[in-house]
Amino acid sequence: MCDDDHGNGLNRRALIVTGATAALTLGSVTFASGAATPASGAQETRTVRGTLPTGSPDYVYVPVEIPTGVNEIRVAYTYDKPSVPAGTQGNALDIGIFDQRGTDLGGRGFRGWSGGARTEFFLRVDDATPGYLPGPVHAGVWHIALGPYTVSPQGLSYELTITLTYGEPGVAPRPVYPPERAKGRGRAWYRGDCHLHSWYSDGRRTPAEIAALARAAGLDFINSSDHNTPSSHPHWAPEAGDDLLIMLGEEITTRNGHVVALGTEPGTFVDWRYRARDNRFGRFAREIRRAGGLVVPAHPHATCIGCAWKFGFGEADAVEVWNGPYTPDDEIALASWDATLVASVRKNRENRENPGWLPAMGNSDAHRDPDAIGLPQTVVLAEDLTREAIQDGIRAGRSYVAESKNLSLTFTASGGRAQHAGIGDRLRVDADTPVTVRLEATGAPRCTVRFVTDQGVLFTSDPLPVGGAGVVEWGTTAAYAAYVRAELRHETAAGAVPGALAALTNPIFLG
Known part of the structure; x- marks a missing residue:
């Protein structure tokens, strides 16, 4: 074993500013290189230590010179967690690795990321720690990526232990991915949860456990969304079936918000190493779409560090306004989303064309017990149970969000010459033509129905019966309401404060 000291702070001459945002590269870690490759099974280990000060860059890279003949690299790390005053951030250090292809933004050399979920990892051609990509350990300069998420006033002292094992590389397994089609019901409403975490990032559930819970929650489709890695993709195929589209x-977990890439091609990696001020998000949003996915900002008003969305919504295909059990930040997200609908109506009137609008989604963001998969779930009207059809329904806003499989609703608007429109559609009527808005619900006991327009809440019903089923109607015109959307709210004991959501719909536009 050999020790190396990266010094205290980041002022060594070996530091190099990289092309990635707010990143620095430290001096190299080298291994013995003789004329002969060590015998198969032989190991070499190096330990390096350093300290990162408060205000460290977002990413610090430790170059590791890998000699020929290596078939496995293993990395373990520790860091100190000193006591800090109340209200002060302590230490948190994420980790990942890039191979000899480099650390350039775009991730050509990406080989894995576990954030702060693991203290060690390995990779070789036939296997890797969850979160990391199996593959050959080619000779060249690899980079261990350190992400100081938060640093205490005392600084963050770390220790890396890097072990190389020599030998024949082995045989790479051929990845198998889940099919893009399940046995659907033709044009129908399909239930899904598109924000889930497995043990391939910071979740604690296997794909098999997630699939079983998804089926129990009455879901027809799910979307894998592990943080900053596609390493789970080949492991979902055994869990797909005629009854579950995966x-x-x-x-993509940046320092300025998180975004779900929904339904990309298998193996697609999307980089996360940038902030809003870098003006790079648009590049990666387009990359998601080129890979066949949707761009869905997640929990845009969450209060965790780095979680609040700061990139704007110009590149989004939908937005997650309800994330897990309903909380005040979801209420803020809902209100902010509604403001985007008002803005789209204004632009439509000014430009005399449809400028588009941003549909809403809801997902569980489930990581581990007791997180409930399918709380909430997005219910999508799709032509069939295929990746493309589900994405089309989400993109068009033909969907509503419900707290469970027990709640179902139908929401329509009608008027004029027997014209009829459903969720996400436009009812084309004259400004003064009477319009009837109708919501039929089941599985919503004692819930109150609210109809929300560009003017705000214009109608609130009496509570539905204890049995949970009921029909609510309201009359309006396109002159009075440019759009109408519905909310079902639970009872509340806080006076005028609305209760938690049981369901919400995307809007129906009028006029």
């Missing part, structure tokens, strides 16, 4: 994606 789409593949990633949660």
Whole structure:
């Protein structure tokens, strides 16, 4: 074993500013290189230590010179967690690795990321720690990526232990991915949860456990969305079936918000190493779409560090306004989303054309017990149970969000010459033509129905019966309401404060 000291702080001459945002590269870690490759099974280990000060860059890279003949690299790390005053951030250090192809933004050399979920990892041609990509360990300069998520006032002291094992590389397995089609019901409403985490990032459930819970929750489709890695993609195929469509994606977890890549091509990696000020998000949003996916900002008003969405919504295909059990930040997300609908109506009137609007989604963001998969779930009207058809329904806003499989609803608007429109559609009527808005619900005991327009909440019903089924109607005109959407709210004991959501719909536009 050999020790190396990366020094205290980041002022060594070996530091190099990289092309990635707010990143620095430290001096190299080298291994003995003789004329002969060590015998098969032989190992070499190096330990390096350093300290990162408060205000460290987002990413610090430790170059590791890998000699020929290596068939496995294993990395373990620790860091100190000193006591800090109340209200002060302590230490949190993420980790990942890039191979000899480099660390350039775009991830050509990406080989894995576990964030702060693991203290060690390995990779070789036939296997790797969850979160990491199996493959050959080619000779060249690899980079261990450190992400100081938060650094205490005392600084963050770390220790890396890198072990190389020599030998024949082995045989790479051929990946198999889930099919893009399940046995659907033709044009129908399909239930799904598109924000889920397995043990391939910071979740604690296997794909098999997630699939079983998805089926129990009455879901027809799910989307894998592990943080900053596509490593789970080949492991979902055994869990798909005629009754469950499994789409593949990633949660791109930046320092300025998280975004779900929904339904990308298998193996697609999307980089996360940038901030809003870098003006790079548009490049990666287009990359998601080129890979066949949708761009869905997640929990845009979450209060965790780095979680609040700061990239704007110009590149989004939909937005997650309800994330897990309903909380105040979801209420803020709902109100902010409604403001985008008002803005789209204004632009439509000014430009005399449809400028588009941003549909809403809801997902569980489930990681581990007791997180409930399918709380909430997005119910999509799709032509069939295929990746493309589900994406088309989400993109068009032909969907509503419900807290469970027990709640179903139908929401329509009618008027004029027997014209009729459903969720996500436009009812084309004259400004003064009477319009009837109708919501039929089941599985919503004692819930109150609210009809929300560009003017705000214009109608609130009496509570539905204890049995949970009921029909609510309201009359309006396109002159009075440019759009109408519905909310079902639970009872509340806080006076005028609305209760938690049981369901919400995307809008029906009028006029």
